[in-house]
Amino acid sequence: MPECFVAKASELKDGDRRIVVSGRHEVGVFFKDGNYYAYSNYCVHLGGPACEGILVNKVVDVINADRTYEGQTFTDEVHFACPWHGYEYELKTGECIADRRLKLRKYDVVRRGDDVFVVI
Amino acid sequence: MDMLRNEVRTLNPEEFSETKALDHASQQARARNYQDFLIVDVDSHHYESESYKDVFSYIESPVIRMEAMDSMLRAGRSGFLNSQVGYQSLGGRMTRHARRRHYKAKGERHRDVDMTIEWMDAMGVDYACLFPTPMLFLGLHPQVEIETALCRAYNRWLCERVLAQEPRIVSMLYLPFNDPDWAYRTVRDFGDKKGVVGFMVTSPRYKPVHDNAYVKTYALLEEMGKPLCFHAAYNWDDRGLATTNRFMAVHALGFMWFNMIHMTNWVVNGLPERFPKLKTMWIESGLTWAYCLMQRLDHEYMMRTADCPSLKRRPSEYMREMYFSSQPMEVPQDLSILEATFKMINAETQLVWSSDYPHWDFDLPSVIYDLPFLKDQAKRNILGGNAARLFNLDPKPVKKIP
Numbered sequence: 001m002p003e004c005f006v007a008k009a010s011e012l013k014d015g016d017r018r019i020v021v022s023g024r025h026e027v028g029v030f031f032k033d034g035n036y037y038a039y040s041n042y043c044v045h046l047g048g049p050a051c052e053g054i055l056v057n058k059v060v061d062v063i064n065a066d067r068t069y070e071g072q073t074f075t076d077e078v079h080f081a082c083p084w085h086g087y088e089y090e091l092k093t094g095e096c097i098a099d100r101r102l103k104l105r106k107y108d109v110v111r112r113g114d115d116v117f118v119v120i
Numbered sequence: 121m122d123m124l125r126n127e128v129r130t131l132n133p134e135e136f137s138e139t140k141a142l143d144h145a146s147q148q149a150r151a152r153n154y155q156d157f158l159i160v161d162v163d164s165h166h167y168e169s170e171s172y173k174d175v176f177s178y179i180e181s182p183v184i185r186m187e188a189m190d191s192m193l194r195a196g197r198s199g200f201l202n203s204q205v206g207y208q209s210l211g212g213r214m215t216r217h218a219r220r221r222h223y224k225a226k227g228e229r230h231r232d233v234d235m236t237i238e239w240m241d242a243m244g245v246d247y248a249c250l251f252p253t254p255m256l257f258l259g260l261h262p263q264v265e266i267e268t269a270l271c272r273a274y275n276r277w278l279c280e281r282v283l284a285q286e287p288r289i290v291s292m293l294y295l296p297f298n299d300p301d302w303a304y305r306t307v308r309d310f311g312d313k314k315g316v317v318g319f320m321v322t323s324p325r326y327k328p329v330h331d332n333a334y335v336k337t338y339a340l341l342e343e344m345g346k347p348l349c350f351h352a353a354y355n356w357d358d359r360g361l362a363t364t365n366r367f368m369a370v371h372a373l374g375f376m377w378f379n380m381i382h383m384t385n386w387v388v389n390g391l392p393e394r395f396p397k398l399k400t401m402w403i404e405s406g407l408t409w410a411y412c413l414m415q416r417l418d419h420e421y422m423m424r425t426a427d428c429p430s431l432k433r434r435p436s437e438y439m440r441e442m443y444f445s446s447q448p449m450e451v452p453q454d455l456s457i458l459e460a461t462f463k464m465i466n467a468e469t470q471l472v473w474s475s476d477y478p479h480w481d482f483d484l485p486s487v488i489y490d491l492p493f494l495k496d497q498a499k500r501n502i503l504g505g506n507a508a509r510l511f512n513l514d515p516k517p518v519k520k521i522p
Contacts, residue, residue: 006128019129046484047144052131054212081213083141085481088213 003110003117010114015055025120027107028052032078032091036109038118039094044102048084051104055080056088058097136219138235139522142242148486149244149521158504158515159485161240161248163351163403163445163474166232166282167220168252168274174281178273184266201270202261203254205356207367208480216478233286239477240288244485246504246519247511250282250291251320253479256353259325264298271296275310283315288518290511292318292349292401297325300333307337311344317511318347318401323378324355330389338391342398347443347510349401352379375448376409383413383439390430392438399510401443404476406450411461414439440466443510445474446502447483459493468498472507 004022012018012031019041020027026041028051043050057074064070078091088097089104096102108119139146149155168175173192179185191200209217225231232250240248255274261267271294282289293310296302310316319341321329341348354374355361361377364370379402386392386400402410414436421428421435431438444465452458465471476482488494488502508515 004126004128017131019131021125021127021129023126042144046486047148049144053215056211056213081210083213083215086210086213 001119003119006109006116006118008114009111009116012116017051019049019051020118020120022120027118027120028080029107029109029116029118030055030080030091031116036111036116037091037094038107038109039089039104040107042104043082043084043087044096044104045082045085045087048082048087050082050087050089051080053081053083053086055091058090133215133219134222136216136222138223138239139242141216141219142239143522145243145484146522148484149242152244152486152489154244154485154489155517155519155521157500158247158508158513158517159243159245159473159519160504160507160511160513161243161245161475161477162401162472162507163251163447164236164248164477165251165253165479166236167254168278169254171230171232171277171281175270175274175277178277179269180272181265181269184269188270201254201266202257204257204260204354210367210480214480217480220478229285230281233282233289236289237286241520242522243475243477244519244521245475246517247288247290247507247513248475249317249507249511250278250289251351252294255294256322256351257324257355258294259297259322260355260357261298264296268296268299268302271306272302275306279310279313279316283313287315290315290317290513292316292320292347295319295321295337297321297327297334300331300337303334304337304340307340307344307346311340311346316346317513318349320349320351320403321382323350323352323382324358324374325378328385329382330385330391335394338395338398342395345397347399347401349403349443350379350382352376352402352404354378376405379405380409380413383410384417387417387431387435387438388428390428392441393430393432399443401445401472401510403445403474404447406448407444407446407458407461407465407471408450410439410444411464414464436464440464440470443470443472443506445472446488447474447476448481449483449487451487455491455493458491462493468501469506471502472510473503 004020006018006029017030027038028041030037041049041051056079058077062070079088081088094104094106110117176188188200226234258267275293293316295306352375354370356370361370361374417435473488485503489499
């Protein structure tokens with residue numbers, strides 16, 4: 001499996017990403033909270049650049065013990081949103097949060113010294 | 121065929137080009153050979169509010185023009201124009217809405233011309249029908265004379281600054297429908313302008329389309345051979361819709377609601393019989409509403425024919441002769457349901473593809489091209505052939521896909 005150079009690890013700050021294009025593959029590589037994640041950059045919806053949108057935490061409704069509605073807040077679960085239409089994906093899994101049966105193709109990321117590679 | 125590429129990109133939020141933002145759309149266009157056939161987008165938009173200073177200068181009344189110009193000095197406070205609560209960008213997830221301010225125009229033409237042609241080429245579109253954005257709510261303005269004044273100014277501005285500059289951009293001009301006399305004058309004065317392929321009623325409003333006051337406008341449109349479209353939008357202040365508390369709710373319902381009312385009034389009052397050559401198009405309500413309403417009206421018609429004695433056929437038979445824009449096309453998991461909807465509206469000749477770009481829920485030509493139940497000719501009809509016949513456009517493709 002060919003490896004494609006992504007970036008120097010020392011250049012990637014928390015929340016940074018790179019888009020790696022290799023032949024017919026287009027991969028978004030994220031660096032977040034000390035981990036690397038890489039997914040296909042083609043949204044499962046209409047093929048938008050899924051990995052090029054904002055990082056945003058999961059939104060939840062806050063429901064009280066008596067089942068009344070309190071408001072909304074963010075959780076610790078990090079998502080990225082396709083900038084075309086807002087399809088949201090969980091950063092750790094690549095699953096589409098609206099229907100987790102849908103997911104982006106996941107790629108392996110390897111680090112050799114200060115060099116980060118994605119396995120295409 | 122695409123050349124194989126090898127590169128590593130960073131993302132720069134300080135840059136914006138339609139070509140880059142829609143690079144994946146261009147990949148689809150090349151892979152599907154869109155260059156070989158005509159694609160017409162019957163519903164796309166620009167943000168006329170970015171050009172208000174220029175548009176306002178076209179307002180004919182010196183008093184209203186002064187009010188409009190002054191209002192630009194107090195942005196964020198009570199304004200000259202009405203608006204709607206809305207958060208289409210969903211907290212910034214749809215990034216193009218904020219980043220478009222970084223777009224750099226190329227030359228002497230208006231920036232909107234450059235941007236429009238750029239996204240059209242990126243998507244594989246030959247001709248686009250351009251509509252305004254905030255003005256979609258103008259039919260709810262409490263002052264009828266303001267709707268009329270801005271409509272007339274915008275139409276003059278659009279004809280001079282956009283349509284006259286670029287033959288691939290056409291429009292169905294805004295009708296000031298709250299003033300029936302001015303609606304008539306608008307058709308009379310602008311119907312023969314370059315690039316004017318019809319006229320548009322913004323659907324959120326509370327005037328019945330069957331009012332006798334509109335008859336002379338419908339007659340003139342029919343005589344000129346120009347279609348009339350109803351462009352959907354929402355009104356979050358509508359008493360029923362005001363009970364919703366999320367944008368997706370008011371959008372899902374609102375964009376169907378007003379067109380369902382206007383369509384029902386149009387058919388029940390026999391307007392298709394009174395204006396048999398007047399072509400109507402229903403824009404941006406998706407398709408499921410028509411599938412529902414056809415059955416609903418047919419069911420009642422059989423029992424209550426005396427309520428609509430002008431009709432000689434079932435309501436659905438009239439509706440099946442109208443035009444429907446495709447976006448936002450609901451795609452159910454079971455495609456046989458969509459296939460039935462296409463059959464119901466006679467999609468092969470009556471459905472016209474639309475993107476609604478750059479709005480938040482835009483569609484690409486692939487939503488039609490990739491449907492497994494359509495034959496090639498049906499795809500080409502829906503993507504461009506039907507609209508070319510309706511708008512009298514040259515069927516030869518002219519786009520330049522990057």
